[in-house]
Amino acid sequence: SLSTRNCPCKMSQLPQKSPLASPLSEGVTSRVDSLDNLSMDSFWLEVENIKQSTEAEQEECSLADVKTQEEGEAEAKWLQDAGLSDLIKDHASENDNVVLLSTLTKTQAAAVQRRLDTYSRSRRRKNKHPVRDVRDIFGVVGSGETVAEKEESSPDQLWHNLRTSSVQKQAQDYSCTVRNPGKEEVFNMDVAYSEQAAVLLKGSFLSESRRIKDGNALTKFKIPKGRLGVTRIGDLSAQDMKKIPTLALIELTALCDVLGFELKRNKAAKLKTTEKKLFGVPLNTLLENDQKLLPNTKVPLLLQALLSCLEKRGLETEGILRVSGSQTRIKSLEQKLERDFYTGLFRWDEVHQNDVSGLLKRFIRELPAPLLTAEYLPAFAAVQNIPDLKQRLQALNLLILILPEPNRNTLKALLEFLSKVVARENNNKMNLWNVSTVMAPNLFMHKGLPNKIPEGKEKQLAEGAADVVRMMIYYQDLLWTVSSFLVAQVRKLNESNSKRYQFCDKRIKNLLRKIHADKDKVEKNQAEPSKVVKVHASLLLKDSLEVHLNNATRVADVLRQFQKNLCQNGWNIVNTVNLLKCNNSMECTNLLLYEVGGNIGEHCLDPDTYLLDLYHINPHAEWIIKQNPSYPRMF
Numbered sequence: 283s284l285s286t287r288n289c290p291c292k293m294s295q296l297p298q299k300s301p302l303a304s305p306l307s308e309g310v311t312s313r314v315d316s317l318d319n320l321s322m323d324s325f326w327l328e329v330e331n332i333k334q335s336t337e338a339e340q341e342e343c344s345l346a347d348v349k350t351q352e353e354g355e356a357e358a359k360w361l362q363d364a365g366l367s368d369l370i371k372d373h374a375s376e377n378d379n380v381v382l383l384s385t386l387t388k389t390q391a392a393a394v395q396r397r398l399d400t401y402s403r404s405r406r407r408k409n410k411h412p413v414r415d416v417r418d419i420f421g422v423v424g425s426g427e428t429v430a431e432k433e434e435s436s437p438d439q440l441w442h443n444l445r446t447s448s449v450q451k452q453a454q455d456y457s458c459t460v461r462n463p464g465k466e467e468v469f470n471m472d473v474a475y476s477e478q479a480a481v482l483l484k485g486s487f488l489s490e491s492r493r494i495k496d497g498n499a500l501t502k503f504k505i506p507k508g509r510l511g512v513t514r515i516g517d518l519s520a521q522d523m524k525k526i527p528t529l530a531l532i533e534l535t536a537l538c539d540v541l542g543f544e545l546k547r548n549k550a551a552k553l554k555t556t557e558k559k560l561f562g563v564p565l566n567t568l569l570e571n572d573q574k575l576l577p578n579t580k581v582p583l584l585l586q587a588l589l590s591c592l593e594k595r596g597l598e599t600e601g602i603l604r605v606s607g608s609q610t611r612i613k614s615l616e617q618k619l620e621r622d623f624y625t626g627l628f629r630w631d632e633v634h635q636n637d638v639s640g641l642l643k644r645f646i647r648e649l650p651a652p653l654l655t656a657e658y659l660p661a662f663a664a665v666q667n668i669p670d671l672k673q674r675l676q677a678l679n680l681l682i683l684i685l686p687e688p689n690r691n692t693l694k695a696l697l698e699f700l701s702k703v704v705a706r707e708n709n710n711k712m713n714l715w716n717v718s719t720v721m722a723p724n725l726f727m728h729k730g731l732p733n734k735i736p737e738g739k740e741k742q743l744a745e746g747a748a749d750v751v752r753m754m755i756y757y758q759d760l761l762w763t764v765s766s767f768l769v770a771q772v773r774k775l776n777e778s779n780s781k782r783y784q785f786c787d788k789r790i791k792n793l794l795r796k797i798h799a800d801k802d803k804v805e806k807n808q809a810e811p812s813k814v815v816k817v818h819a820s821l822l823l824k825d826s827l828e829v830h831l832n833n834a835t836r837v838a839d840v841l842r843q844f845q846k847n848l849c850q851n852g853w854n855i856v857n858t859v860n861l862l863k864c865n866n867s868m869e870c871t872n873l874l875l876y877e878v879g880g881n882i883g884e885h886c887l888d889p890d891t892y893l894l895d896l897y898h899i900n901p902h903a904e905w906i907i908k909q910n911p912s913y914p915r916m917f
Contacts (some may be wrong), residue, residue, distance in 0.1 A: 285547040291908065293533060324604050325719040325744050331606045349828075354404025356547070357397045360535070365528040381778040385771045387533065393536035440756060453901035467672070469503040471765040475778035476536035483540060500756055501671060505763060509895040511888025512838070513764040515683070515690070518772070519883035523687070526764060526774050530683040533768070534661075537677060540749055547657045560584050560623060561616055562648045565688040575624070580691045582688055584623060587630070588642045589699045597702060600710045603720045607637035615641055643724045646696070652728045653689055653696075654681075663726060665753075666746025675757055678750070682761050683768070696756045704755065718752035725751060773900070774883040776852055780881070817875070819844065819907040827907075831894040838889040839876045844873065844907055872910045877903045 361367050368379050386394065470478065505512055518526070538545040556562040560570070568582040576583065596602045615637060630638075641768055646653055654662045658681055665681070668674045682690060700717050707713045712720075726747045736897040755762060817827040817840060827847065876886040877896065880903035887896070893905075 304521065305521070308351040313341060321715075322719060322741070322744060322748070324716055325748055327604075327606075328720050329727070330610075332727060335609050335612075335644070336729065343428060343451070350617075352515075354401045354408075355812075357401040357404070359547075359549075360397050360531075361394075361401070363393070363528070364532050364535075367400060381775060382528075384778065385529075386476050387474045387536070388535040388538055389474065389480055389647055390510060390532050393532060393539050396539065397535075466502045466504040469672065469675070469760060471505055471763065472508055472767060474533060474536075474678070474767045475673070475765075475881050476512075476533060476540050478676075479537055479540040479673060485637045500752075503672070503675070503760055504758070505760065507888065507890050508577065508766060510766065510769075511891035511898065513766070513769050513885070513888070515762045515764060517886040517888075518764065518769075519885070521883040522772050522776075522885070525775055526768060527684045529768050529771050530680045532566040533675060534680040534684065537673070537680070538769075541673065542779045543664065543667065546660055549657075549658055556650070560620055562650060564650050565653075565692060569688055581695045582692065582916045583696060585642075585645060585685060586694060587623070588645065589695060591630045591633070591638050592635065592642065593699065593702060597639060597706045599635045600709070600711050602635060602703060602712060603639045603643075604712060604716060605636050607634060607640035608641075608718055611637050612640040612644060616644065643721075646724050647727070647729075652723060655685060655689060656728075659726065659728070660686060661763060662750060663743070663747055665750050666743075674915075675760065677752065678757075679761050679765070683764065693754075694758065694762060697755050698813050701758070702754050714752055714756060715748070719748045720749040722751045776881045776883070813894060815893075815897065815905065817844070817905045817907060831897060833892065833894055835893050836889065837887045837891045837893060840893065840905075841873050841907070843890070874908055874910050876908055878906055 334567070348681070358367075358370060361370055365382055366379055378916065381752055383391070383394070515523075535545050547549060560568070565582065568584070569579060572579040574585045592602070610690060611634075615633060619641070652659050662678075662681055665674050670874065682693075685693065691857050703710065703712055704714045705715055813831045815829055815831060817829050818826065826846055827840070831845065875887045877887055880900040882900060882903065896903075
């Protein structure tokens with residue numbers, strides 16, 4: 283039910299210094315002392331500004347009650363979001379579930395089993411038939427070990443076995459006990475985060491909270507490039523990226539289980555619709571409207587305009603973002619934007635920069651659902667409770683991957699701008715912590731969500747929220763990376779789906795055995811020392827490039843060879859405007875090599891990818907050279 287009239291906004295009801303949603307767990311020691319030298323004045327000033335801007339518009343503050351979910355309801359929703367809803371249906375095909383379950387690691391499998399167990403208990407209490415045990419259909423859970431072989435074990439015993447497993451591979455790379463400010467630490471993305479945490483838990487490698495005193499002391503992390511390179515968000519096709527949030531949710535849940543945190547999610551609140559065109563409009567609606575004007579728009583045009591205006595004239599402004607503009611002027615400018623933005627009549631050059639920053643923050647706050655989403659806002663807030671920085675970043679990385687694409691793209695545009703503000707600190711006096719404390723209330727306060735703050739926790743939660751924003755700004759390149767283990771799981775899903783096995787319960791074990799037999803064949807082929815392959819560039823050339831691969835051949839080598847043949851051999855170029863000319867020579871820096879088909883949809887390859895290794899992983903793919911879309915074209 284919605285309450286609209288005579289309903290004071292919940293943000294204005296907050297006690298002093300109480301802006302955040304409660305965390306997922308209160309069982310972790312406060313990290314307040316890690317921030318004791320950093321002022322929170324900007325945070326509370328921003329909270330007060332937000333209160334003042336909303337108090338004058340109480341009648342517009344539409345709130346939705348977030349109902350408490352019944353026992354089993356949260357688990358059912360989780361299984362649905364994890365792509366496993368068929369497991370709790372009375373009569374359903376198991377094909378898709380088996381394919382997904384066969385890709386899971388032991389920690390991920392245990393996370394699924396725990397949700398099914400909880401759901402089954404709730405069904406029994408309601409006198410309904412219990413769901414099937416996941417181990418009846420599970421199959422593979424990681425490196426060839428099957429849960430089906432342990433059907434006699436209880437769920438508790440399964441979890442105990444998980445936590446005491448003897449996996450000790452590279453435990454030193456997973457731990458965060460070494461504290462050397464300024465020195466890069468390894469951030470392993472080859473092994474599932476939950477598996478790393480299980481190793482550390484067994485070996486007691488988990489470190490205490492890092493004491494962060496200032497931005498200069500933030501640890502630097504390096505993602506080691508394996509033979510297959512690094513995959514960034516945007517490198518995968520839309521088809522493959524749709525599989526990532528499901529896998530990331532299962533992995534995040536498994537990580538929280540190992541660390542002893544409960545992953546609670548809000549139930550999405552229904553808010554009343556608005557007749558406005560810009561402010562208070564859902565991101566999806568904004569993008570749909572913008573794409574009619576400018577196809578392929580990824581970030582709302584209004585946000586792009588606000589950020590562009592601030593980048594051109596506001597980065598040098600002292601106190602930008604912190605110094606509040608006039609609330610009256612900001613409200614008037616909002617009305618003018620609603621009327622004139624799409625007509626092109628709005629005069630940005632006449633607007634004061636502090637008012638533009640006020641409009642930016644207002645745009646974020648006025649979104650019908652939080653930019654971090656209503657469902658996962660508590661999870662983002664609770665990241666602060668994970669004692670170890672590396673594991674906090676692992677959780678944040680997974681949360682970023684779970685976000686809907688419009689939210690993720692919009693958040694990235696905002697964070698890139700905030701990084702530019704921090705880079706001009708000498709002029710604008712806004713360092714990383716200043717920017718984080720100002721932006722945290724705008725991201726973590728939302729009028730459509732309840733704000734239940736445990737007494738005495740206000741300061742801890744406020745500092746934690748600001749620290750989460752600081753991590754997102756500082757580590758955004760790392761956070762926008764798709765872990766190698768997730769890419770590997772996508773490949774397994776695609777391989778299994780492409781085979782289109784038909785099976786029933788009796789054939790499941792044979793199916794899973796066949797999947798691993800195929801995997802063994804691929805591994806045997808990896809002994810092949812060299813290979814000759816063809817690389818296509820159909821949009822650029824009529825000919826294909828024949829490439830001799832060996833263990834040292836990288837993507838960058840192939841692109842250089844392609845460039846050399848263009849310049850020396852006079853290949854028949856189909857469309858020269860698709861090649862960027864620089865100093866009268868063709869450059870390979872504007873060219874990219876894509877892996878297409880086989881067990882992947884389309885994958886833009888890291889220049890440091892070793893192609894023979896990739897060939898063994900995906901021998902049926904085509905390799906295609908395309909122009910880098912971020913480079914300008916010569917017309």
